[in-house]
Amino acid sequence: MSVLLALSRAIDRVNEFIGRNVAWLILASVLISAGNAIFRKAFDMSSNAWLEVQWYLYGTAFLLAAAYTLKRNEHVRIDFISNMLTKRTRDWIDLICHVIFLMPFAVLIFYLSLPWVYKSINSGEISANAGGLILWPAKIMVTIGFGLLILQTISEIIKRYAIIIGAIPDETEIHDLPPEVEEMIAGAGRVDGKGGAGK
Structure with missing residues (x-):
């Protein structure tokens, strides 16, 4: 497990570095859009x-930051339902969904993108718009982005399993909210006998 956790930490560091730095591409995109x-x-x-x-x-920032978003546990989830479940149940759901849904999807898109990108590079494909740019730099971001997402999924599977067996603490849990807010979040799904939210 220590070797797997070391691998997970290495993947996390790579995606943390990439995710924090590609954020500047959004600013560049906004400035170019405004200037145009x-x-x-x-x-x-x-x-x-x-x-x-x-x-x-914009596409590059979105694709390269997807793995970072997963690492930060900032992806979209149905919090109302999730908060009604026990922590252990949520951990098992995350682990199973990463293995059964996210990993196969990411691997499939990565695999299908390879000939698509290769063909674009080989042919020197250019945008059909007048004065448009070559397309392969944009297309190759799909392959790189999903490659990073595959790596981060591996990291998340390792971490989630380690959390379930008690090898590491869950760093994604909220610890810095006031106790009354944590209680309100935890009780969001409970309803008291009078039909109001449970306290």
Whole structure:
């Protein structure tokens, strides 16, 4: 287990570094979008290349940060239902869903993207828009993004199993909220006899 946990920590460090740094691509995308809009309105000038650059940057940030989002446990979940379950049940659901759903999906997209990207690079594929950019840099982000997501899924499976067997504490649990807020969250799914929320 110690070797697996070391692997998990290494994967976490890589995705933490990437996730924190690609956030700047969103700022770049917003600035390019604003600049493009200003030039279009003020000077009646526009460029498909600049439009595509902002799409590329946004798509890259989204794809490369997906693994970081999973690591931070910030992905969308149905909290109302989740909070009605015991901690151990939630851990088992996370572990099973990572193995049965997330991992096969990520591996499938990664696998299917390989010939798609290879063909784009080999052919020198260019956007069909006038003045558009080459496409393979954007397409290869799909492969890299899902590759990182596969690695992070492996890390999450290792950590979730280690948590279930008590080898490590769960660092994603909320510890810094006031006790009354934690109690309110924990009791969100309970209803008292009068039909109000349980206290």
